[in-house]
Amino acid sequence: MKRSFIGNFYRSFGANIRANRADADAEEGRLLRAEHRKPEFQRPRKLTYDEIMEALSDTSPSTFLDRKVQAYLSVEEWPPTSMDTSYHRVAASGEDNAWSTSVPGVSKLMMVSHPDVWQSLRLEFGPYRATFSVDGSTFQVRAKSAASTMMMAHIVAGRIRHHRNEASPDLGPNVAKVQN
Structure with missing residues (x-):
């Protein structure tokens, strides 16, 4: 992360937490802005x-990625046009x-959201992987952090459960179905 002018100003007074x-x-x-x-x-x-699955699997964890996930979960516009998004409202409430x-x-x-998926979730470290079961099928996802893999598991479970067509949903290249 690049140091900012304001961060350097705070560091000059020894306020490292505010600087970070x-x-x-x-x-x-x-x-x-980008x-x-x-x-x-x-x-x-x-x-x-x-887009959100690609971002979770490839991007390093950050506040920017957290805002993007929140925009996806709350079906808001991306990129946000104001700072009064649900992400900031939730953060202000202390959650x-x-x-x-x-x-x-x-x-x-x-x-x-998914208590049965939570009970079947197995988190592996090293390369971060989460293996979980949804409706009798076992899936595996990979990401750059443990929390990102768990969020991917949550999004996949929601997509499988709330898919409208009779055919199975397309889960994308970031989700692997594990043979039982």
């Missing part, structure tokens, strides 16, 4: 399943919404 927070805010702002400059983002739009860095936050979400 200022650096993280500056990095998030830089990434959001999102707005992309030609396909002329107008904010809804995130797709494939844990670090969906790519906080294992306890994602654990609470999975326990409430």
Whole structure:
């Protein structure tokens, strides 16, 4: 992460915690400006399943990725046009919404949303992998952090359970079906 001017200012007074927070805010702002400059983002739009799964599997955990996941879960526009998004409202209420860095936050979400998937979830470290069962089938996902793999498992379980067609849903290249 690149150091910001405000972060360097805080560091000069020895306020390292505030400096790190200022650096993280500056990095998030830089990434959001880059999102707005992309030609396909002329107008904010809804995130797709494939986009969020690709971001969770390839991107390093950050506040930027957490905001992107929150936008997908709450069906909001991406990139956000204001700072009054549900991500900031949840953060202001004191709830844990670090969906790519906080294992306890994602654990609470999975326990409430998919308790049977939570009971079958097996998290492996090294290359982070999560193996879980949904409706009698076993799947495996990989990401760059434990929380990201758990969030991918949550999104896959929701996609399988709430798919409208009779045929099985396309889960994409980031999800592997494990033979029983």
